[in-house]
Amino acid sequence: MSKLAALPSVEKLASSLAPEVSLPRPLVNLFVRREIDRFRQLLLADENHTREEIEKATQQGLIKFANSRLQSVINATGVLIHTNLGRSPLGPRAATALEKIATGYSNLEFDLSSGTRGKRAEYLETALACLLETEAATAVNNCAAALVLTLRTLVEEGKNEVIVSRSELVEIGGGFRIPEILETSGAKLVEVGATNKTHLHDYEKAITPQTALILKVHRSNFYIDGFIGEPEIPEIAKLAHDHNLPLVEDLGSGAIINTDQLAPIEHEPTPQECLRRGIDLVIFSGDKLLGGPQSGIIGGRTDMIAKIKNEPFFRAVRCDKLILTTLQESIDQYLETKANPTESDVPVLTFLSKSIDELKARAKIITKELPTESTEITIESTLARPGGGTMPRSEFPSVAIKLVPNNQSVTKLAKKLRLSESALVGYTTDDALFIDLRTIFPETDHKVTQALKTALS
């Protein structure tokens, strides 16, 4: 009993901690009560904790809890599609549409011409097929779901072998590994070739009556170089089709427009060109280079898309109306601005094509207002990256504000900025903090200035 005397009162502790976080008081109370209950169990289990320890742990836990609340951040990392920072931001048009659909009723599954039940995603599927210049398309929760669903649909008992080159057994991150995804889908992985070289006859030799399909996986986040080689897609397609097998490609990022026309970077294969070259079904993410919401898009042959939509698992990974709305807006924008896609308001594409002069001018305006007594501030030429498992070889010129503090550590300064009201996230090297302008929305420049001013003074 005496041990429990170490427990602080919920009311008192909550009162003292509430001003430290921007959470409503009832939420602070509940959090503190849970922590104290947790410590009560520990004390009863004969652990030793002093009151100071309990108060300190609760305080740290509460701050961590408050900071973990989903909030907007300013991405100053120079990584365009940053998975940790929510990948692609949506443009204003998608945001407006989202608000309209989210706050009212919609024709999600209602046919306005007949007044009867309609099909979900009917418009989107046709628009997507137009964009991909293919027969049919659909969308699900994310690219991982799209791949699992496609494999589940195309493999069957006794015919479940999926042939993949050893050079494409990638791990994307966040628990996504091709061999494990295959296993989850009920497919049996048949590896062919070597890490650096796969020949057409490797694929050919692996085909058996149990083969369900051939799978190509885009090496999204790494590249191989040196003594390498692989057959061209039309060659693999011919082999697959001669054996009546589908050829599926997991493309990952799926750039709709030619990335090498936007910036001095490598060419990311587009779904359209893959389909043209003989792929039967192409799969890619909606929130990477497409610049839409989290989703997984599948495009290609009508019969296969129909089969996929009939698979019971499709129901478990279908998109909700908010995703369908924002994806529809993203796709429409590409369709409308096809001749000049940079005019569409897809932020990742706008960021990709910003000029160095423009970034430099903005950096100058920001730095002019900063206190320089205790920090060395310069404007540097840097390299930004596409990120999001796309174009791993491509770094492209960017501009950053470099801060070398002499009255505080770089780590401390970086933390201050992250925890500031604007949640400014840059990147650090040993002795400096960099604020890369390429991934910052110009309309938030004043917030960057404010956050830096406060943190430096």
Ligand SMILES: *Cc1c(COP(=O)(O)O)cnc(C)c1O
């Ligand atoms: C990113 C990626 C995925 C996973 O996409 P999610 O939309 O995050 O599920 C799958 N395959 C490849 C090749 C990728 O690059």
